[in-house]
Amino acid sequence: MKFLFSLTNFFIGCCLASHAAVISDRFEKEDFIFKRSKCDYCGYELSLLDEIPIISHLLLKGKCRYCHSPIPIKLLIIEIIGGLAYINISFxxxxxxxxxxxxxxxxxxxxxxxxxxxxxxxxxxxxxxxxxxxxxxxxxxxxxxxxxxxxxxxxxxxxxxxxxxxxxxxxxxxxxxxxxxxxxxxxxxxxxxxxxxxxxxxxxxxxxxxxxxxxxxxxxxxxxxxxxxxx
Ligand SMILES: [Zn+2]
Structure with a gap:
């Protein structure tokens, strides 16, 4: 039970961290609440399936699905650290x-x-x-x-x-x-x-x-x- 609690929290943390990365990138520049994430190279708007923290990164082997440009590894690291930070939070x-x-x-x-x-x-x-x-x-x-x-x-x-x-x-x-x-x-x-x-x-x-x-x-x-x- 404890493990499931931690795992769920870790995943919520990953999602929050992923969104934090988007906000920091677009703060004062673009709409960061409703617009989807884009590939930095080809500008393709990522689908929801491409935005599952960590899992998408691993499935796509760290590359954009459309132009195959590498997605920065730091995003993965931000998601993991964010996930860990939220493990013990009682939501x-x-x-x-x-x-x-x-x-x-x-x-x-x-x-x-x-x-x-x-x-x-x-x-x-x-x-x-x-x-x-x-x-x-x-x-x-x-x-x-x-x-x-x-x-x-x-x-x-x-x-x-x-x-x-x-x-x-x-x-x-x-x-x-x-x-x-x-x-x-x-x-x-x-x-x-x-x-x-x-x-x-x-x-x-x-x-x-x-x-x-x-x-x-x-x-x-x-x-x-x-x-x-x-x-
Ligand atoms: Zn791309």
């Missing part, structure tokens, strides 16, 4: 729906950050709203431990932002995670994000990564996915 509860919206908002920002090193703040509005509502309700019950987990990291991140070593978007997302989940959850998310980033850089660039600019939010999202899976 039948109010809190689960809030979780789902928050995750979607962050995923959208992560994809945009990855593609363009920037994102539209409007994408974060649902997450900011949910984080503030949660924080207002929970604030009176904060313990000393919560402040110890929160304040030093906040000061450190602010210091990095002021010195332009970190984008203000990253700080924003730290606050959202700390408010919506818990400071400790946000700390662990950022810690795992940093570890993923270091491993990726060591594998990809070996030792010449000095001065390289990186989009950090995708790593934060992967760290978040890990925390959501193990919590």
């Amino acid at each position: 039948n509860q109010k809190s689960g729906i809030a979780d789902a919206i928050l995750i979607f908002s962050l995923l959208l920002v992560a994809i945009c950050d990855y593609e363009e090193m920037e994102f539209n703040l409007a994408m974060l509005v649902p997450a900011i709203y949910l984080a503030l509502i949660t924080e207002i309700n929970r604030f009176p019950s904060y313990r000393i431990a919560d402040y110890i987990e929160f304040v030093p990291i906040l000061i450190l991140l602010t210091y990095y932002v002021l010195n332009k070593k970190l984008g203000s978007g990253d700080l924003f997302i730290y606050l959202i995670l700390a408010f919506y989940f818990k400071p400790q959850f946000a700390d662990l998310t950022f810690l795992s994000a940093s570890i993923f980033l270091i491993i990726h850089f060591l594998l990809e660039y070996k030792d010449n990564f000095k001065g390289k600019e990186v989009a950090f939010i995708p790593y934060i999202f992967i760290g978040l996915t890990l925390q959501l899976l193990i919590h």
